[in-house]
Amino acid sequence: MKKYIYIIYTGIMLGACDSFLDEKPSKDIDTPGTLDSLQALLDNSSSMNVYPAIPLMLGDEYFSNDAGILSLPPWQQNLYLWKDKPFQIDDLIFDWRDAYNQIQTANIILEALEEINTITPQWNEIKGAALFFRAQAYFNLYNLFLDGHNLEQSGLTPQIPIRRSSKILLKAEYTGKEEIKKLIREDMEESVTLLPEVVLYPFRPSVKAAKAFKARVYLAWEEYANAQKAAGELIQSGLALMDYKKLNPKVSYPFDLFNSEVLWHSRIGGYSFMFSQSAFQVNPELLALYEEEDLRKSLLFIKRPSGYVNFRGSYDGGITLFAGLAADEVYLIYAECLIRAGDLSRAADVLNSLLVTRYAEGFEPLQFDNETAALEVVLKERRKELLFRGLRWQDLRRLNKDDRFKTTLERSYENVSFKLAPNSENYLIPVPPRELSFN
Numbered sequence: 001m002k003k004y005i006y007i008i009y010t011g012i013m014l015g016a017c018d019s020f021l022d023e024k025p026s027k028d029i030d031t032p033g034t035l036d037s038l039q040a041l042l043d044n045s046s047s048m049n050v051y052p053a054i055p056l057m058l059g060d061e062y063f064s065n066d067a068g069i070l071s072l073p074p075w076q077q078n079l080y081l082w083k084d085k086p087f088q089i090d091d092l093i094f095d096w097r098d099a100y101n102q103i104q105t106a107n108i109i110l111e112a113l114e115e116i117n118t119i120t121p122q123w124n125e126i127k128g129a130a131l132f133f134r135a136q137a138y139f140n141l142y143n144l145f146l147d148g149h150n151l152e153q154s155g156l157t158p159q160i161p162i163r164r165s166s167k168i169l170l171k172a173e174y175t176g177k178e179e180i181k182k183l184i185r186e187d188m189e190e191s192v193t194l195l196p197e198v199v200l201y202p203f204r205p206s207v208k209a210a211k212a213f214k215a216r217v218y219l220a221w222e223e224y225a226n227a228q229k230a231a232g233e234l235i236q237s238g239l240a241l242m243d244y245k246k247l248n249p250k251v252s253y254p255f256d257l258f259n260s261e262v263l264w265h266s267r268i269g270g271y272s273f274m275f276s277q278s279a280f281q282v283n284p285e286l287l288a289l290y291e292e293e294d295l296r297k298s299l300l301f302i303k304r305p306s307g308y309v310n311f312r313g314s315y316d317g318g319i320t321l322f323a324g325l326a327a328d329e330v331y332l333i334y335a336e337c338l339i340r341a342g343d344l345s346r347a348a349d350v351l352n353s354l355l356v357t358r359y360a361e362g363f364e365p366l367q368f369d370n371e372t373a374a375l376e377v378v379l380k381e382r383r384k385e386l387l388f389r390g391l392r393w394q395d396l397r398r399l400n401k402d403d404r405f406k407t408t409l410e411r412s413y414e415n416v417s418f419k420l421a422p423n424s425e426n427y428l429i430p431v432p433p434r435e436l437s438f439n
Helices: 026-030 035-042 054-058 066-070 074-080 094-114 121-145 177-194 207-220 224-237 296-300 327-340 344-355 371-385 392-399
Strands: 262-264 301-303 309-311 409-413 416-420
Touching: 035 094, 035 121, 054 074, 054 121, 054 392, 066 074, 094 121, 121 177, 121 207, 121 392, 177 207, 207 224, 207 262, 207 327, 207 392, 224 327, 296 301, 327 344, 327 371, 344 371, 371 392
Parallel strands: none
Antiparallel strands: 301 309, 409 416
16 A cells, blocks of 8 residues: 655755645635635645655566565556556556646646736746646656567557646546647746746746656657756856765664755655665675776665665655755766767766766766667766666656667565566556546
8 A cells, every 4th residue: 555655854845835735625616716726736746755665676786585565465466577457447546647747737827827827936836836737747657557678669659648727627628649749848848937946845846846757758759959958058157067086884873864956856755665675675786887086886775684686875865755956967968969069079078077076086988989888888987976866767658679788677575576678568668557437
């Protein structure tokens, strides 16, 4: 059963009103009439700043032993083993519901703004944030329920509901990936023009967060020139990178909540397996990527007395997994796009700017003279730096069409091997039947 972790941060939001994370009464949700009430809807971070956990289940960053798998609900077992038809009619899939709740909230806010005639900086910020959150939600749905690049020749034509207004329809309107992509593109591009440079709280999106989101989306869509432009503008504007040499590997969680690299804060929705030492072990193949002088090896992981190795490097500052936008991701996107554009020297400089903060003293700067070799390095660094943020699944989808980087995933349960081939139709998750039953 899904367990959400609701954390009320006290002493962090100095000067903030006490109800910053409180949910609004249902009457206000139904008929919000002021900018402050609309902002309160957006500030409900336990609803709006939640990222799906299913991409984490499907990727190759962790593994469960047999006991851990057996402890999972059947639908989570099915997803973990990449089985066909993972959901039953009575399975309530919160990752789906969360996304459409975020879309519904954004639609309510956008419609309410139309009734408020006076356009002010606060009005612009609220509209920009609503567009940002709606684009985020549709992008998360796109990565799970609409076909990726590796399935272009499959003939599949999946569709998901598109919510154009807050009005609840008796029968949902379904559409395919091109219309969803168009909506995402329009929302995120407009949000950049409306959001402020500085926000009061890290749960609220800023213009930097919106540009970082653009870079993430365009990378996933293989629109590398657009991703490079967004990431380059951000780096030129100035992004902070932590020096990992100054962090303490002896504390339980070495990274602070709301640290200097965070551009926008979000968390992966908490499922019980994520808090189990046996069910959420770090993949040994991933661990083997870290050299001894790589400081991430001691900061990101903890070895238990049982021998289990677990992840502890969340930018959420604790056990809950960070899934927001951060400066390190922007550097890696920029470096990859520069490589793909043929600018190997500049790409090496960008990547070195990040890696010098991740390695012990004496780091030898990288040099690139071959595109494929350079891509191998930067893609390896994506795995090592952005692990457990829910990003690996979208990387697998886009890279599986490239013979140089496509990957066959493999897991086992009760001595039976389960594989996910690069062109498997199981890269496409079916719409939960429970949701279809309401149409």
